[in-house]
Amino acid sequence: xxxxxxxxxxxxxxxxxxxxxxxxxxxxxxxxxxxxxxxxxxxxxxxxxxxxxxxxxxxxxxxxxxxxxxxxxxxxxxxxxxxxxxxxxxxxxxxxxxxxxxxxxxxxxxxxxxxxxxxxxxxxxxxxxxxxxxxxxxxxxxxxxxxxxxxxxxxxxxxxxxxxxxxxxxxxxxxxxxxxxxxxxxxxxxxxxxxxxxxxxxxxxxxxxxxxxxxxxxxxxxxxxxxxxxxx
Amino acid sequence: xxxxxxxxxxxxxxxxxxxxxxxxxxxxxxxxxxxxxxxxxxxxxxxxxxxxxxxxxxxxxxxxxxxxxxxxxxxxxxxxxxxxxxxxxxxxxxxxxxxxxxxxxxxxxxxxxxxxxxxxxxxxxxxxxxxxxxxxxxxxxxxxxxxxxxxxxxxxxxxxxxxxxxxxxxxxxxxxxxxxxxxxxxxxxxxxxxxxxxxxxxxxxxxxxxxxxxxxxxxxxxxxxxxxxxxxxxxxxxxxxxxxxxxxxxxxxxxxxxxxxxxxxxxxxxxxxxxxxxxxxxxxxxxxxxxxxxxxxxxxxxxxxxxxxxxxxxxxxxxxxxxxxxxxxxxxxxxxxxxxxxxxxxxx
Numbered sequence: 304x305x306x307x308x309x310x311x312x313x314x315x316x317x318x319x320x321x322x323x324x325x326x327x328x329x330x331x332x333x334x335x336x337x338x339x340x341x342x343x344x345x346x347x348x349x350x351x352x353x354x355x356x357x358x359x360x361x362x363x364x365x366x367x368x369x370x371x372x373x374x375x376x377x378x379x380x381x382x383x384x385x386x387x388x389x390x391x392x393x394x395x396x397x398x399x400x401x402x403x404x405x406x407x408x409x410x411x412x413x414x415x416x417x418x419x420x421x422x423x424x425x426x427x428x429x430x431x432x433x434x435x436x437x438x439x440x441x442x443x444x445x446x447x448x449x450x451x452x453x454x455x456x457x458x459x460x461x462x463x464x465x466x467x468x469x470x471x472x473x474x475x476x477x478x479x480x481x482x483x484x485x486x487x488x489x490x491x492x493x494x495x496x497x498x499x500x501x502x503x504x505x506x507x508x509x510x511x512x513x514x515x516x517x518x519x520x521x522x523x524x525x526x527x528x529x530x531x532x533x534x535x
Numbered sequence: 536x537x538x539x540x541x542x543x544x545x546x547x548x549x550x551x552x553x554x555x556x557x558x559x560x561x562x563x564x565x566x567x568x569x570x571x572x573x574x575x576x577x578x579x580x581x582x583x584x585x586x587x588x589x590x591x592x593x594x595x596x597x598x599x600x601x602x603x604x605x606x607x608x609x610x611x612x613x614x615x616x617x618x619x620x621x622x623x624x625x626x627x628x629x630x631x632x633x634x635x636x637x638x639x640x641x642x643x644x645x646x647x648x649x650x651x652x653x654x655x656x657x658x659x660x661x662x663x664x665x666x667x668x669x670x671x672x673x674x675x676x677x678x679x680x681x682x683x684x685x686x687x688x689x690x691x692x693x694x695x696x697x698x699x700x701x702x703x704x705x706x707x708x709x710x711x712x713x714x715x716x717x718x719x720x721x722x723x724x725x726x727x728x729x730x731x732x733x734x735x736x737x738x739x740x741x742x743x744x745x746x747x748x749x750x751x752x753x754x755x756x757x758x759x760x761x762x763x764x765x766x767x768x769x770x771x772x773x774x775x776x777x778x779x780x781x782x783x784x785x786x787x788x789x790x791x792x793x794x795x796x797x798x799x800x801x802x803x804x805x806x807x808x809x810x811x812x813x814x815x816x817x818x819x820x821x822x823x824x825x826x827x828x829x830x831x832x833x834x835x836x837x838x839x840x841x842x843x844x845x846x847x848x849x850x851x852x853x854x855x856x857x858x859x860x861x862x863x864x865x866x867x868x869x870x871x872x873x874x875x876x877x878x879x880x881x882x883x
Contacts, residue, residue: 305830307880343878354874357851357867357882 307358310338311365312516313409317345320488321370321429325512327491331500332509336516345371345380349387366402366410366519367393368511372428373415374464384413400511400526402519410519412526419507426463430471430487436502437471437490441478448473510535536633536822537576537790543627544618546571547862554866556850558813558840560833561826561864562883563854568862569826572854573702573792576824579628579640580700580790583691584669584682587616593706606665609684613667616642634788636674638698643668645681671695699789701782703775705798710767713778714752716785717745725784732780732815736807737773771799776808780815787819797829805835813839830883834876841873851882 314337316322322341329337342351348369355361369388374380381399388411389395394403399415417432438445448470452458457469475490475497476483490497511518511526514535523529542551547568563569574590581587591612614620625643632638644665671678673696680693701712720726726743733740733756742757748765754777755763766774775798782791800808809832816823827833833851840849849869857863867875867882875882 305876305879305881307875307878350874351878353871354876354878354880357871357875358880359853359855359882 307355307360308338308340309355309358309360309364310336311363312337312519313355313364313367314339314370314512314515315348315351315367316341316370317372318343320486320491323488323491324429324433325370327493328500328505328509329512331493332513334509334513337512345383346387348384349391352388352391352393364409366412366515368515369411369413371413371415372464373417373420373426374428375426375462377415377420377425381413381415388413402524402526404524412515412519414508414511416508418511424463427467428464430467431464432504432508433498434467434470434474435504436499437474437497439499439502440496441474444474444477448477536788536820537630538633539631540576540579541627541629542572542575544621544624545575545626545628546616546618548572548575549618549861551862551864553852553864555822555824557816557822557848558845558869559822559824559850559852560836560840560872561824561852561854562828562833564883567854567856568864569854570704570794571862572852572864573704573794573824573826575628576630576790576792577700577702579630579638580698582671582678582695582697583680583693584667585691587613587669587682588689593704610644613642632698635698637672638674639672641668641670641672643670699786700792701786701789702792702794703778703782704794710751710753713754713766713781714745716781717743717754718752719785720781721745728784728815729777729780732784732811733773733777736776736804736811737770740769740773743777772801772804775799776811779812783812783815783819783821783823786821788821790822790824791816793823793825795827796825797827797832800832802831805829805832806839809836810839813845817845828883830876830881833872833882837869837873837876840869846870853882 314325316325316339318341322339325339329339342348348371355364369384371380371384385395393408394405394411396403396411396413399413402410402412404410416429417427421427421431451473452466452470457466460466471487475485475487478497479485489495493500518526518529521529523532536557537555540551540553540555542548548571561569561572578586578590610622614622616626617624622644625641627639627641629637629639645668646665666681666683668679668681671680678693678695680691680695683690683692717726717729720729730740730743733743739758740756741759743766744755744763745752746755746763754766756766756769757763758769766777779791779793797805812823815821840846846869851867851872853865853867855863855865872882
């Protein structure tokens, strides 16, 4: 059956695991009023936005936050999204966490993850963001996995996001006896106790999500400005 | 091609001003104004108030109007033409066509003094009613027509040149019109174009001819049997496709309206049916306005309309009810329709 959930404040992740992560994080932190969906890959933000304009409830949408991985370059990944947003006719933000506006369209901002960008290595993905939240629950296995990744040569891979994906995959496998092949999208289920969604590594993302509706309605287009002025 | 349509005080539309394209697909929930929108184009294309009675009949009213002689009864015949049944304000339908120019139809009651009626009958009495006038203004030339009552029966006076608009719905698939359209094609050695269009989708059809069946001229198909088969007996889908194809082929540079186009079409045939109708409409410079409730049809039609060469000539129209209870129509570009339906987004 066709269908499309759209609400006044729409969060769009790249894939289903991003959607489930955001939904479970919101549930854990009691963040309401957001509608969360995914676009099936970071090449599809533009087409997804274009398609949304045909949905009957589209006029009720006031603001959209796109959530995308930095991967190997924040600048390149953001530029790729900007091009898609522009091609779809939507307002194009000048930088991540900057609110763009255009008459007749919902406001639009982009959140690149990991957020905040790690000082040691400004690359990564959802796995980079959540690794501390998993390792905090499984310190012993985390140490073993680190050793194994080094030993197996994974840590010499060129792609940081690939390293972190391997780390999360190994870690979840070692702690899931019943299903070592468990996909990341299943790990966010609170009943599985595989990730601590209350971990402080997720605080900044949760903060953006919590205040996204208020920020989108304000006159302050930069998240940093809005946050400073509102003492958040 | 009708580029623009404006409606005032017509049925569920208080005011609508809409640009149209070559290919228009109309969706919307029941009661949102889809049929009223289609009917506005058909009525506007007519040349006499008689066209309103045809539509009234398609909506389920009897062909036989018994007039008992009261003003209220006379006006009740027409009241559904008027927005919220407000017959004080006239209806205005107006189109701008890039080939045929502007066309306007004003529907309003005349002055009460204009018309006196003496009914002869078992209990004769005299009263005055305001006759309804259908005034067409075609490129500035006024054509007055009206529906009056003479000897207890309706009579239509005056006529305006009609526009090339064909309207097909579940109750208006006229055998006579099909026969007439086919004959017109055949006379100009163009009947093969119909056969080719049908055979491309329904290969069992190898030829179409006009035959007399029980004294009536009927379209019959050669399907490889030892006898030709009337198209209507062959399949509802083939019969309907033949009707739509004839509507396009015999109506060059006209407008073809199809209500609930998916009706009778097997889902696997939907892309081919639509592709064929679009190709014929492009060739004959016909404007297509079709309504549908079918998501399968939208998924079939969207990629065809989003093709680069016709995307700018195509749009989805969605009839909606606004917060004040008025019918409005929202336009959606073909690429957005394609992006939405390829992701299973609901667009109806």
